[in-house]
Amino acid sequence: MEISESQHAPHKNLLPLYLSGGIIGLVIWWLIYRQLLPFASFLTYSVLNIGKSSHLGASVEFFFYDTPKVLMLLTLVVFGVGIIRSFFTPEKTRLMLAGKSEFVGNILAALLGIVTPFCSCSAVPLFIGFVTAGVPLGVTFSFLISAPMVNEIALGLLYGLLGWKIAAIYMGTGLSVAIIAGWVIGRLKLENHIEDWVKEIRVGAASIEEQTMTWQDRIIYGWDAVKDIVGRVWIYVILGIAVGAGIHGYVPEGFMASIMGKGAWWSVPLAVLIGIPMYSNAAGIIPVVEALLGKGAALGTVLAFMMSVIALSLPEMVILRKVLKMRLIWTFIGVVACGILIVGYLFNAII
Amino acid sequence: MEIKVLGPGCAKCQQAEKLVKETVAEMGADANVEKVTDMMQIAGYGVFSTPAVVVDGVVKCAGKVPKKEEIKQWIGK
Numbered sequence: 001m002e003i004s005e006s007q008h009a010p011h012k013n014l015l016p017l018y019l020s021g022g023i024i025g026l027v028i029w030w031l032i033y034r035q036l037l038p039f040a041s042f043l044t045y046s047v048l049n050i051g052k053s054s055h056l057g058a059s060v061e062f063f064f065y066d067t068p069k070v071l072m073l074l075t076l077v078v079f080g081v082g083i084i085r086s087f088f089t090p091e092k093t094r095l096m097l098a099g100k101s102e103f104v105g106n107i108l109a110a111l112l113g114i115v116t117p118f119c120s121c122s123a124v125p126l127f128i129g130f131v132t133a134g135v136p137l138g139v140t141f142s143f144l145i146s147a148p149m150v151n152e153i154a155l156g157l158l159y160g161l162l163g164w165k166i167a168a169i170y171m172g173t174g175l176s177v178a179i180i181a182g183w184v185i186g187r188l189k190l191e192n193h194i195e196d197w198v199k200e201i202r203v204g205a206a207s208i209e210e211q212t213m214t215w216q217d218r219i220i221y222g223w224d225a226v227k228d229i230v231g232r233v234w235i236y237v238i239l240g241i242a243v244g245a246g247i248h249g250y251v252p253e254g255f256m257a258s259i260m261g262k263g264a265w266w267s268v269p270l271a272v273l274i275g276i277p278m279y280s281n282a283a284g285i286i287p288v289v290e291a292l293l294g295k296g297a298a299l300g301t302v303l304a305f306m307m308s309v310i311a312l313s314l315p316e317m318v319i320l321r322k323v324l325k326m327r328l329i330w331t332f333i334g335v336v337a338c339g340i341l342i343v344g345y346l347f348n349a350i351i
Numbered sequence: 352m353e354i355k356v357l358g359p360g361c362a363k364c365q366q367a368e369k370l371v372k373e374t375v376a377e378m379g380a381d382a383n384v385e386k387v388t389d390m391m392q393i394a395g396y397g398v399f400s401t402p403a404v405v406v407d408g409v410v411k412c413a414g415k416v417p418k419k420e421e422i423k424q425w426i427g428k
Contacts, residue, residue: 118400
C-alpha cells in the first residue's frame with residue numbers, strides 16, 4: 001500500500017525513512033557477518049559435539065559457515081545490482097545500441113548485458129526488437145551471451161565463496177567471451193540465417209509509457225529483486241553447499257588434480273562439452289565449483305565448466321531456434337565454446 | 352476494456368496473467384483479459400521484454416510482473 005500512496009501523494013516523502021532503515025540494516029548485516037565463523041565453529045564442535053579434525057566436523061562446519069555467508073552476500077549483491085538495474089530497461093539499451101559501430105557496439109552490448117533486466121524467456125522478443133531496430137547481429141549476440149552469463153547471482157556467489165578476485169576474473173573473462181564471440185559472429189555475415197518471418201515483422205509503434213522512478217521506487221525495486229531472486233535460488237544454494245560440504249570433508253586433498261588438474265590437457269574441452277547440455281543456474285553450480293577447486297581442480301578448467309553450463313544451455317537454444325536457422329545456432333554454440341576453451345587454457349597456463 | 356497479457360509462457364508471465372485476472376474479478380471491471388503467446392504478435396506491440404500488459408492498445412508495463420496497485424490504476428481510469 002505504501003507504494004500506491006506515494007504515487008498519489010508525491011509530497012509524502014518516505015526516502016529518509018528508507019535510507020536510515022537501509023543504513024541500520026547494513027550495520028546489523030555487518031555485525032552478524034563478522035560473527036559467522038566463530039558461530040559455525042561453536043555450533044559444530046560445542047553444541048553438536050563433533051570431534052575436531054574429523055571428516056564430519058569439517059563438512060558440518062563448512063556447511064554452517066558457508067550457508068549463511070553466501071545467502072547474506074547474495075542478498076547484498078542482488079540488492080546493489082537491483083538498484084543499478086532500475087536505471088536500465090531493454091528499451092533504453094536498444095536505443096543506446098542502435099547504430100553503434102561494430103566493435104564499440106560489442107563492448108557496450110556486453111556491458112549492458114550485466115545491468116539490463118533480462119530473463120532468458122524474453123530472448124526471442126528481445127532479439128527481434130534489437131535486430132529490427134538496426135542493432136547489428138553480432139552486437140545483439142554480445143548482449144545475448146553476456147546477459148545470462150555475467151549476472152548478479154553468479155557474481156554474488158563467486159564473491160561469497162571464492163573471493164572478489166575470482167569474481168572479477170569471471171566477470172572480465174565472461175565479458176571478453178561475449179565481446180569477441182559477438183564480434184566474430186558479426187564478421188561471419190550470417191544475417192541471412194535469421195528466420196525469414198523475423199525480417200517481415202513490422203514493429204508496432206505502440207509507445208510504452210515512460211515510468212519515472214524516484215529513489216524510493218529504486219530501493220523498493222532492489223528489495224523486490226532480493227525477494228524474487230533469493231526466494232527462488234536459496235534452495236539451490238543450500239543443496240549446492242551440502243554437496244560442496246560433502247566433497248570438502250570426504251574427498252581427499254588433491255583428488256581432483258588428476259582429473260581436472262592442469263596436467264590433463266583434455267580436461268578443458270571435456271568440461272565444456274559436458275557443460276553444454278547441462279543446465280543449471282549459477283546458484284546450484286558455484287558451491288560445487290568451490291569444493292572442486294579446493295580439491296586441486298585447475299581454475300581454468302573449472303571456469304570453463306561453469307561458463308559452459310551457464311552460457312550455453314539447451315533450453316535457450318530451443319527458444320532461439322524460433323528466430324535462428326540451425327546453421328546460425330551451431331555457429332553460435334561453436335564460437336562461444338571456442339571462446340570458453342581459450343579462457344580455460346589461458347587460466348591453466350598463467351595461474 | 353481490452354486487456355492483453357503478452358508472454359511466451361514462462362513462470363513470470365503466468366504470474367502476471369493470474370494477477371491481472373484476479374484484479375479484474377476483484378474490482379468487477381468490465382474487461383476482457385486475453386493471453387498473447389505468439390511471438391509475432393508480441394513483437395508487433397513493440398515490446399521486447401516479457402511479461403507485458405497492454406490495456407486498450409497502450410503498453411502499460413513490460414519486463415516485469417506489475418503490482419496489484421498498478422493494475423488497479425490502469426483499470427480504474
